[in-house]
Amino acid sequence: MSGVPTLVIIGGGPRGTGVIERIAANADELYEDLRLDIHLVDPYPPGGGRIWRQDQSPLLWMNSMAEDVTMFTDDTVQQDGPVRPGPALHTWAADVREGRTTTGTAPAILEEIRGLGAQDFPSRRLQSAYLRWVYEQALAALPPGITVHEHLGRARQITGPRDGRQRVWLDGRTEPLVADLVVLTVGHLDAELDPEQRELGDFAARHGLVHLPPDFTADTDLTALPAGEPVIVRGFGLAFIDLMVLLTEGRGGRYENGAYVPSGREPVLYVGSRRGVPYHSKIGYTWTGERPPLPRHFGPGRVEELLNGPGPVDFRRDLWPLVTKELGHAHYHRLFTSHPERTTVEWGDFEEKYAVAEPGSAELQALVSSAVPDPADRLDLEALDHPLDGVRHASYDTLQDGLRDYITADLARRHDPANSPDLAVFLGLLSVYGQLIHFGDIGEKWHSFFSYLASGPPGPRLRQLLALSRAGVVRFLGAGLTVEADEERGVFRASGATVPGEFTEARALVEARLPDPSLHRTRSTLLRGLYEDGAAGTDTGLLSVDARDSRILGVDGRPHPRRFALGPYTTARSSGAFTRPRTGGPAFRQNDATARTALAFLRDLSCRDRRTA
CATH class of the missing domain: 3.50.50.60 (FAD/NAD(P)-binding domain)
Incomplete structure (x- = not known):
């Protein structure tokens, strides 16, 4: 191989695309006019990857409205790199319809694009076309010295010393790709049976x-x-x-x-x-009016305090009370500011007392009960999480009627703006997720709760x-x-x-569920090999990474200088590789941090090589 610095990205789906987009965005600041070869490895076409590939049934939809899907950063993302705005899915579709943007996609998907509205739920193959376009835009934004080479195949192993070049071995090839850095963005994993x-x-x-x-x-x-x-x-x-x-x-x-x-x-x-x-059904209306000020009770300061505390952080003891306080703040802020006729006091008075009340305390319950007369307007996370607790039916026939009534009521509530505190709680969940990723493996219950409430x-x-x-x-x-x-x-x-x-x-x-994202049972020889080579894993089988830049941690706690990992199989798993506009996008922040760390490393390596040449 040439003396040009080399980066291998394993995984060409939206996460890999996001890393390339961030490399393009940060290159002017961090990489000057130096050369760089990027090798992108995936058995599926770049952009959509496996999950969002174009070759799947048109009956399968996204579970987000077109206006709630973007691959581009905005000023709500807490990142060090520059914002590079771009269209959300519905805006891109309108650009395609009106001839401002071209896309080389199949006629059937073009027909879908022509009929797509902002609040429609696109098919996954339509999303694949958007992701492919984003990937192509990311390539076009790279400076002239950075070149991407695509490899349609599967990476099976990474070898190499901590302080030297890495070798990425691909199925069907006898010679490895030699890399100065490797970034894993492999997405969801297949697993052996438990x-x-x-x-x-x-x-x-x-x-x-x-x-x-x-x-x-x-x-x-x-x-x-x-x-x-x-x-x-x-x-x-x-x-x-x-x-x-x-x-x-x-x-x-x-x-x-x-x-x-x-x-x-x-x-x-x-x-x-x-x-x-x-x-729960996806919410069927859009936000209007003032947004809840988030984060309020669970922000970066509180995160730093907990991470620097005297002992290990326990989710139920240390984090869950902050989660409930933050979600409650979002809920009641919306209720008091948009539906004041359903409250008995001014928001300022309630907020002041709410801020000092302990989560779950009798004091907090009394405050909410006195200020919010209708129980249907109060936030009860336990009832939301366990809707059938204590519910009993004498037969399966009566259960059918009961569940149909429950689903009908959920649909009515989720499509009625009079219940807009539900949407505020959704925004609170996104804010909370952005803080929780700093704490590594917090267990599966939180992710299940988030998906149940926010990703239905x-x-x-x-x-x-x-x-x-x-x-x-x-x-x-x-x-x-x-x-x-x-x-x-x-x-x-x-x-x-x-x-x-x-x-x-x-x-x-x-x-009917995805395989657990566990290194202990993954079918990926790539991930198993990292584990056997000294990468650290949690008790639940997640790959341990540095929360700052997603470098893979060893069993000794040291970050590997040349290996990174992003995605749901890591301790920095986030709510998704793309998100709705103006909600912070934790994955975007992670992509940016990884790209900046990688570019700085490769720049210094290139400069050092030039001096010694």
Whole structure:
């Protein structure tokens, strides 16, 4: 290879694109007119990567409105690099429609772009076209001395000393890519089965059953699920929504006047989960008026104080009270400033007392009760997180009516601006996420809670779920779902807490969730190799990285000078590689910090090489 400094980015999806965009943005300041070769490695085309690839069903949607999706920074992002504004998805689509922007995408996707409105939910393949365009813009913004070389393949291993050049080995190639720095942006990981899933899979094989373990629904072969047969589905989040779509519309069913017309090829989906309800609907209106001042109770100062404290930070003891205080502040700020007729005191008086009240205290409860008369206007995070706690039904038939009422009420609330404190809480959740990423692995419960409350399906999908329920294609099983393998009868048996004493049997079981982002069970030889080479991992299997610039940490706590990692498999996992405009975008901040650290390292390396040449 030449003497030109070299950076290898493994992963060409939106995170890899984001790093290249930040390299382009920071190069003028940090890299002068020096040369740099960037090698981008991914088995899927750059821009969309695997999850957002263009080659997938047009029935699969994003769970965000077009106006809530951007890949570009703005002045709300807390970063050291410059802001390089660009269009959100809906603005880009309008530019394409009106001829201001060109995109070399398929005619079917161009037809989607022509009909896309700001508050529509785009297909994932349309998002792929946007991401590809962003990638091409990032390449075009690079200075002349920086060149990107694409490698359509899979990286299997990284070798090399801490203080020397790294070697990135690709499948099908005998010679490695030699790199001065390596950045991993590989996204979600496939995983080996955990002990429970292995046992269920073995049971299914013995009895001729179907068992589909956690997987990416778009990649799962669903042909083994026969028409008309019951299928137990464990999981009620976004993976279930994709499954529902592919097994209904994907098999020829259709919706007419709010009712579902079956094709006759659908299985019957019996769905339940820990909560027993689907994720909350995406909010169906836009923000107007004053935004809550965030962060207020959980900002950088409090983060610094906790990180420099005398002992380890515990999520439940140290962080959760701050989370609840911040979300409550966002909720009540909106309620008092936009709906003052539903309160009994002035916002200033309430805010002053709220600020000093301990989270969860009787004092705080009394303050809220006296100032907010209607319980429906009060924020109760525990009730939101466990909506079926204590709810019991005598039969599965009455549960169907109860769950349909619950989903109908959720849709009504999430599409009524009179309940705009819900949207303020969403903004609070984004703000909180931006602080929590500084604390490493805080456990899965927070991420589950965030997704349940803030990252649910589009409203139209829940209306489709109601239609499928009324048509008998979907049946609800309730909360606390457990699945057993009945060796004697040779079937899966599901039961839960919501309908005591009742159970459902089926010859097929689908685990409707993504594989856990764990180094302990990942199928990635790349990640396993890093772990075996001394990279640190948490008890839950996340790759440990430095919160400042995402350098990979070793078991000795030292950051690796030449290896970085960004994404959901790391301790700095954030809420997504893209986000809605003007909400801070923690991933953007991480991309910027990594790009700046990498450019400074490579600049110094290049200058040193010039001096010694």
